[in-house]
Amino acid sequence: MSSKVNFSFDSALGIYYAGQLVSGTAELITERPKTIRSIYITVNGFVETRWQESVEKPGEDGKLVKSMETHTATEIYYSSDKYVYGQSGGSQLELPKGKFVFPFHATIPPHAPTSFNGTHGQIKHEVTLTIDRAVRYNNTFSQCFTVILPNDLNVRREHLQPLKRIEEKTFWWGSIFGGNKPMVMDVSTSYSAYVPGQKIHFHLVMDNQSDVQCQDVKVRLFKNVTYRGKCGDKEQLKTTEERLADKHCGEVDKHNKAQFNDFLMVPPTTPTTLGERDSIRVSYTLRFIAKTFRLHGGGDMVVDFPLVIGTVPLLGSAEDKGPGAQKTAIPNGTMQALSAPNFQEDVSTEHFESNTFKPRYPVYLFSGQPANANANGAAISPIPSLYPKAADSLPAHPVHYTANPASPVAKPPAAGATKAPPYPVQAPAAAAAGNNFEVLGFSIPPGYQPTPTAPADGSGNIGWK
Known part of the structure; x- marks a missing residue:
């Protein structure tokens, strides 16, 4: 794959309590230019269960026949989408190669359940970056984080x-x-x-x-x-x-x-x-x-x-x-x-299908040194800070990034050609008049020309990257 994404959370270890603001950045690294429609980030939480059981049911001849029944359940607790490059259903755009950083944030509902990973189901909280590509399959990158519903x-x-x-x-x-x-x-x-x-x-x-x-x-x-x-x-x-x-x-x-x-x-x-x-x-x-x-x-x-x-x-x-x-x-x-707790991975070895993510839960020590301390021996707050102090973490090495590309306004699509996004999104903000306008926080330089849209009949010399 010519692209990869590194997610970074503002809270240490990506641990949040229900009701807090989850925030961070998604670092997108592309090794070659891409022709895309948009890039959006989704923060959501949901539960799903699934298992199969063997049952016997009467067949057409009246005899009992064994068959498999699948039991499932799904519920979405919250979902927040934000387009960080391009727009939903917009024209094709050129994403140059480089390293880009897109911020994300969303509020976790106060009664969102604790993260869980088990044999027949999961309670999953995750952030996903999706590259909506024209014609070709989308590139999707996800990272789970831990949510804890307090139980005093x-x-x-x-x-x-x-x-x-x-x-x-x-x-x-x-x-x-x-x-x-x-x-x-x-x-x-x-x-x-x-x-x-x-x-x-x-x-x-x-x-x-x-x-x-x-x-x-x-x-x-x-x-x-x-x-x-x-x-x-x-x-x-x-x-x-x-x-x-x-x-x-x-x-x-x-x-x-x-x-x-x-x-x-x-x-x-x-x-x-x-x-x-x-x-x-x-x-x-x-x-x-x-x-x-x-x-x-x-x-x-x-x-x-x-x-x-x-x-x-x-x-x-x-x-x-x-x-x-x-x-x-x-x-x-x-x-x-x-003593403030530290956060350790679930001791359980069970997991739901291909999800091997292990949530972290608060663990207390009732004597001796606090269970969670920084390099100076001072206890860290049991509630993860959205903006950790410098003393609680090691200094990060300087990283050079490519300036985020501007998001040109897409031409209105032809009637009937608009494709619904995979999740409900807010309507894009109206662009200001003039050549030097701003979309989604990125300034577009004067004279910028977007990549031409491919002809409807498939002709033309645009190469799909």
Whole structure:
């Protein structure tokens, strides 16, 4: 390809919160002249889901026939287009070779969902530069960026409540020998909501009164994703479960009792989805498992808790010492001093079709050096700055660019020859009278002549580059 585009965002790592202004530049490099109609930049956010399932339906002869059904869903959250060179449906223009820089900016809606990339769907935010070429296929260049919908755990008081449960299970193996005593598990945590980078401290007491040996006590964090799609008028849900973290505590012999005080670290992962009818919903399960031999009957003993993952930790949770420990009192009207988070790629290895982009999520460190600091050790704000300070980034090397070409006003197209753009766009601003007018911010020198339009019958000596 004779062209390439390098996207640069004003926010470090291309990370924005919902409601912020996403801005940056698109650097277009062309190795030879091109005959084009226009260049436009699109900033948009959307969700799409897609998966296939095998179903059996009665055929013409009444017998069941297997077929594949495709379930899909698509929703556009926002879309902003700007023509940076030429106009929609305009005449052919000559784009010389060189290096050009086009700015872009758009406002992210305040309720735009968090970026996500999963097995059967994605929530994608991206900027795209499209070169609308005459006759030949368009050149399209895209770059994803991360959007985070804030989820402050302090908004809901129930997140301060601990997770606590006592469960027991009996096995038919013990009844064979005249005993039917249970295996009892008593588990608790400090809170019911956490953030990535935080330790989930748990207290677990395993009272194994049964005649069955507990091979291992496991604690696992699972990510549950529910995809919503349609096949015709029928709505279908698809749910996946992925293990994110695992802790092996140890075995407990029969007629023995053991106590475990440990923790599980929350890795960089998608915050819990707040909406109930979203096309993609993310939730989490904290699971405690007492592993037993299958021969003993009844299966493993399992205790599940729903867990919330947010983007702002609970006040006082930085001093968490585990369930039962005295919690630090936070006076009303005061804020806890928190280390600013850094932003790390999603730990999940799943991705939607060919999209390998990994969103970055806020990760906190609750002791020691701040999780995100500049070269001087000063903490950087947890909210990405639209205009980072020089101290927070390395100095950029000087780059020489070709002056952006002027965009001549295209001649009115013939009736019926206007082609609708791929996205809705604003009407172009009217040109000022005179020879020295300005279009889209670029001044046109006097005497400039655009490349002649190709004849309708295809004759002429214009070469398509």
